[in-house]
Amino acid sequence: MVVLPLSGVVIVALVIPLLLGTVTVVIVMLPLLGIVTVVMVVLPLSGVVTVVIVILPVRSGVRNPSCLLLPPCGKMRRELLSLPLPLPPPPHFPFLPPSLPLPPLPIPPSSPPPSPSPLPPPSPSPSPLPPPSPSLSLPPPRLFTAGFPVRGGCGPRPGARLDFWLSEPSTSVGEHPLIVRVCVCACACEEQMAYCQHIGVEFMFINDLEQCQWIRRKFETPGVMQFTSEEKRTLLARLVRSTRFEEFLQRKWSSEKRFGLEGCEVLIPALKTIIDKSSENGVDYVIMGMPHRGRLNVLANVIRKELEQIFCQFDSKLEAADEGSGDVKYHLGMYHRRINRVTDRNITLSLVANPSHLEAADPVVMGKTKAEQFYCGDTEGKKVMSILLHGDAAFAGQGIVYETFHLSDLPSYTTHGTVHVVVNNQIGFTTDPRMARSSPYPTDVARVVNAPIFHVNSDDPEAVMYVCKVAAEWRSTFHKDVVVDLVCYRRNGHNEMDEPMFTQPLMYKQIRKQKPVLQKYAELLVSQGVVNQPEYEEEISKYDKICEEAFARSKDEKILHIKHWLDSPWPGFFTLDGQPRSMSCPSTGLTEDVLTHIGNVASSVPVENFTIHGGLSRILKTRGELVKNRTVDWALAEYMAFGSLLKEGIHIRLSGQDVERGTFSHRHHVLHDQNVDKRTCIPMNHLWPNQAPYTVCNSSLSEYGVLGFELGFAMASPNALVLWEAQFGDFHNTAQCIIDQFICPGQAKWVRQNGIVLLLPHGMEGMGPEHSSARPERFLQMCNDDPDVLPDLKEANFDINQLYDCNWVVVNCSTPGNFFHVLRRQILLPFRKPLIIFTPKSLLRHPEARTSFDEMLPGTHFQRVIPEDGPAAQNPENVKRLLFCTGKVYYDLTRERKARGMAEQVAITRLEQLSPFPFDLLLQEVQKYPNAELAWCQEEHKNQGYYDYVKPRLRTTISRAKPVWYAGRDPAAAPATGNKKTHLTELQRLLDTAFDLDAFKNFS
Incomplete structure (x- = not known):
């Protein structure tokens, strides 16, 4: 071996005697960015090339090949270790002790060339590549020699070898394919001490050279691991x-x-x-x-x-x-x-x-x-x-x-x-x-x-x-x-x-x-x-x-x-003994000036020289018209709830897939400039001079991880409204572990309250079994109230005490105004509970799903139950059937009732809050209609939805004096049909049952 330092270039000339003669291999090492570059000039003999790479430290040295993990990036790989041969690295090289000699390897057989050539054919070999020589006494393959106590190794699979064959011809001279044998030797003791003792480092896949060099300095600097x-x-x-x-x-x-x-x-x-x-x-x-x-x-x-x-x-x-x-x-x-x-x-x-x-x-x-x-x-x-x-x-x-x-x-x-x-x-x-x-x-x-x-x-x-x-x-x-x-x-x-x-x-x-x-x-x-x-x-x-x-x-x-x-205390929110400071909730209504101001901002672009999409201009114009008419739709109600809480210093964070625009293109909380790439505007952050910040962020396509993240975010402070919205309610079950193990029982297990809000789009719209149901039956099954025990309805602040005792709140709002109130109530309550909201899809643009400002002014509040307010309520003695329902199906029922002319015979009462169950208000409704039979109507299948939850509680409310009939879809394995015609047929069948006053006569 001859080493000639020439102007920072190290030239190593090796003369290696081989079985078939002598091949001279010249290796030139150039320090490039602190890392050795290897350039090889090979003189082939007899059609077989044997290349021996000897890696020597140049100034700062190189990693031992036993721990060298080449990056997957081709450009980066060539920059770090320039090799003229296509050398595919194995996942990990087992360490070869430098004290042991490299054994000669027999040359494998090679097929003769297909045509005459001046190059002689390779010499025959009696056997293919044998296993490693026993004289090596290689330890079990692993990343580092002394890194695994007890076991022999947990790294690469057994059988990994330091020397390996490129068994298929990958190089040729003229028309002759050549089989190339590559051997790698480690000759740097410093690298052996750095990487082949009790520490192994994986970092060469990092595509940042500065970071790679930083790690190298931490492990290759002599004497760096010294302790006083x-x-x-x-x-x-x-x-x-x-x-x-x-x-x-x-x-x-x-x-x-x-x-x-x-x-x-x-x-x-x-x-x-x-x-x-x-x-x-x-x-x-x-x-x-x-x-x-x-x-x-x-x-x-x-x-x-x-x-x-x-x-x-x-x-x-x-x-x-x-x-x-x-x-x-x-x-x-x-x-x-x-x-x-x-x-x-x-x-x-x-x-x-x-x-x-x-x-x-x-x-x-x-x-x-x-x-x-x-x-x-x-x-x-x-x-x-x-x-x-x-x-x-x-x-x-x-x-x-x-x-x-x-x-x-x-x-x-x-x-x-x-x-x-x-x-x-x-x-x-x-x-x-x-x-x-x-x-x-x-x-x-x-x-x-x-x-x-x-x-x-x-x-x-x-x-x-x-x-x-x-x-x-x-x-x-x-x-x-x-x-x-x-x-x-x-x-x-x-x-x-x-x-x-x-x-x-x-x-x-x-x-x-x-x-x-x-x-x-x-x-x-x-x-x-x-x-x-x-x-x-x-x-x-x-x-x-x-x-x-x-x-x-x-x-x-x-x-x-x-x-x-307790892992997340909230200093100052509770009393010293951990109790709420009061057991009351103020009105969740707002003044008309505040509602109008928020509505005007929601229907405009608050920054100059910002070009929005033409379709979005029409949406904002429609919002402006709603504000002028003193009404709100679903998106505007949400906007007003958020904006008012920001004014009160409450941070709001809305996260989930596509929440910035909204899955159903209704929200548009982030505006995008149509002429400037990546230029955006969030009007919600331009409402008030000293408002709290509003964070709205599209998440990765993950439910489990993102819902867990938002749950953790909500743990930190009670003075924040943290919401996670599923793209469709059906997809929340990917995050079922977070719901089952943290959200539902979190307070019972760890005395830790959490006010996270889940927005789960739900509704049978004929969109098939994967885009119809947020599985309300599962959430209701996990509610901790007793269906067979009627609470003390005369208790002061009965509704607030119910909320305090429950493990979570489950609502299905049928009006934008009630959605507005429940969001504000979530923060104004003197304690925190998880809130599950089944949000609508078709109601987002339904012309009847509107709320007047009058229902959102001071003194108004969230309605747990919305009673019948039509002709049936004027003559309750004449009502033959009292239908209870929740959510979107109410609009199907009112349309059908109007078509049949049964406004005086059938009363419809909406349950907006399902858990805690509104025993007190439902008792008032039943007593109001003494001659009416009771039925629960839902668009979900009988073994799903709300029926199994509502029926026993409603019967407990009336002391089991009357049966509670069912009008809805039959039991099914899937949440919904994928056929539009079948969907409409099922809907008409449940409507027929709901308004057929003789439907339950043959049932005992």
């Missing part, structure tokens, strides 16, 4: 707390499930390191989300929850004092403000409560983080950040992880970088990684957003701490997501009562032999003289004493308080 004696002692103390906490719980409650952290005790110092470094960089609020594994340890040693409160949760004799069901101890959240001892700065930590549905809390944490950034004016994410913890199996298996990652850089959803920490214990309950994912690593999903991935052996605490520091610095520098993969193990089964030897016997035999990380690190520091054995034992004794004292105090507790575990 004080830092090592702090790390040891944190490991002591993490390990001894789990051991204390095991001693006291050996038969209790706690989902301990044994095998990854380093997680606690890892999180504290991320928080310390982030605090140093200016962060003062960290919002965290995590699954059950290690949650109690995080609460105790990171969030700093009082230990006695944790220990109380193990006492099965204590009863909960708070209303609701509560939740298991490893689901609870927490909020705590304290001084960071390392930086001596205030830090607020919030751990969001979560269900057992893995990764479901990810978008909730992101939404809460976004809200906190919004309210404190942190537009770059320098003060508020999020940390998400994951399990390896869930991170790879749950689709919500992908949805959440894709929110990370969207303008209205970005939190400016999240630190993801994967507790990779190399097993999912009982499932091996090979059966749990198709990708080499559980973290591969993060590559879609160019997030660097740091794999680290959790049995090397110092390597873990360094990686966590780099992750925190990355987030504060580039405000992008980053992933730390803590490759660890699980010392026990899935829980403490589970036997893992049934399914992973060899793995757990090895785990039984594995020294705990605390013992390993303590022995290392003692050998280094950083601490001595008595100091180490004293640290253990000190923490054990803290736990014992807390355990003794926990025995004095007489009752459990779930409110002590």
Whole structure:
């Protein structure tokens, strides 16, 4: 080998003796942007080319090929590593120890050329490419040699090789195809130390050269991973707390499930390191989300929850004092403000409560983080950040992880970088990684957003701490997501009562032999003289004493308080004991001046030289005419509700697919200049001089992730109206997990109120089974009121008390005015409840779906029930049938009643609020028509819609004195027919039943 440095150019000439002769390979290395460029000149002999690439460090050096992941971008790949041959890199190269010689490889057979050629045919070979030489003793293929404790590796599939054949001819000289053999050798010891020890780095797929170089400097700079004696002692103390906490719980409650952290005790110092470094960089609020594994340890040693409160949760004799069901101890959240001892700065930590549905809390944490950034004016994410913890199996298996990652850089959803920490214990309950994912690593999903991935052996605490520091610095520098993969193990089964030897016997035999990380690190520091054995034992004794004292105090507790575990407090909104400051709601009406002003802005363009679409001009003109006539349609009613709340300082955020324009082209809250690309205007933000901001944002095509995000946003403050609108109500079931696990039972489980609003377009319009039903029966089934118990109707503020006691409010408005009132009531109530609104489609432009200003003036309010106000109400004794209905079908019924001339015989009462059920008002309606039979009419099928919810409650209201008949579609499996004619036939049949006074005579 001859090395000739020429003006910054390194020329390496290699003379390699081969089986068939001598080939001279000249490799020229040019430092390009700090990265080696390789140019090869090959002299072929005998039709076979053997190319040996020797990568040497030039100035700053290069990555070891064992960790070199070439970017998918062709341009970027050529810029970073210019190769004259088409070299398709395998997913990962296993590490080849440089001390071992590269064995000669036999030349594979090659088919003779199809025609005569001056080039001689290749020499025959007795056998194809054999497996790697045994002399290599290659370790199991993986990204780095010492990165995986216990298992042999969780990276590429077995059989990956450093040397490989391009088995199909891909190069030719003249007419002769050549088979090219490529071998890659690592000759840089610095890169081996940087990438082939206990840390592996994936970053070469990032399409930003500055970011790649930043990471290289963090890992390739000699001596960069150095810790002072004080830092090592702090790390040891944190490991002591993490390990001894789990051991204390095991001693006291050996038969209790706690989902301990044994095998990854380093997680606690890892999180504290991320928080310390982030605090140093200016962060003062960290919002965290995590699954059950290690949650109690995080609460105790990171969030700093009082230990006695944790220990109380193990006492099965204590009863909960708070209303609701509560939740298991490893689901609870927490909020705590304290001084960071390392930086001596205030830090607020919030751990969001979560269900057992893995990764479901990810978008909730992101939404809460976004809200906190919004309210404190942190537009770059320098003060508020999020940390998400994951399990390896869930991170790879749950689709919500992908949805959440894709929110990370969207303008209205970005939190400016999240630190993801994967507790990779190399097993999912009982499932091996090979059966749990198709990708080499559980973290591969993060590559879609160019997030660097740091794999680290959790049995090397110092390597873990360094990686966590780099992750925190990355987030504060580039405000992008980053992933730390803590490759660890699980010392026990899935829980403490589970036997893992049934399914992973060899793995757990090895785990039984594995020294705990605390013992390993303590022995290392003692050998280094950083601490001595008595100091180490004293640290253990000190923490054990803290736990014992807390355990003794926990025995004095007489009752459990779930409110002590609140993850999102609202200071000043409730009284000190968490109660509403009043139990009344003011009028939701507005003065006519305010209504007119908002209507005028809604029907105009508030900026100059802004050209809107001609069709939109006609829409705005129609709005203006409505305002002049003192009436509103659905879009204008929504506009007035939003605009009035903005005037009162209430932030409004409307999110969902296509919400800026509206799925049905009715809203148009964002105007687009027809002559200037990307120039937009939001008139709602031009209403008042000192108004609150209005945020309206089209979301990604995601329901699960976006609804979770908006739920988290609504958690941050009660003084905001946060709405999520489904494109069609039918699609909300993609987000069913958020609805079932967070929105419906959230207050009962975690004593956490939330005022999120769901707008679900609903109505049988003949559009088929996927665009007709928001599945109201499902929401009503989950309401917590008792259908068989009539409440005390004489109670003061009965309607407000009902709202306070319910788990959510379900409404189906039939007028724009009532829609206006219910939106304003959502904020004016002295507490917060989720609000489910089934919004119309055809009613958006229905000429009869209009509301006069008179029904929106001061003194007016939301009508839970709209009674009959026609001729039937004037002579109630003559009414033969009282129809109850809700929503759009009312207009079908009134049209049919008018056509049949039955206005005096049939009364129609509308239920606008379905839950809480308006027992008091319906009782008044029934008593008003003593001779009328009762029927419920709906356009949905009998086994869907509202009937099964309304019937038992209505019978309870009237003490079961009369039957409640049904007029509607027959039971069906699908929500609606896809045939227009069938749809109309079904509609006419239900109308015939509703107005046939003899329809129920043959029924007992």
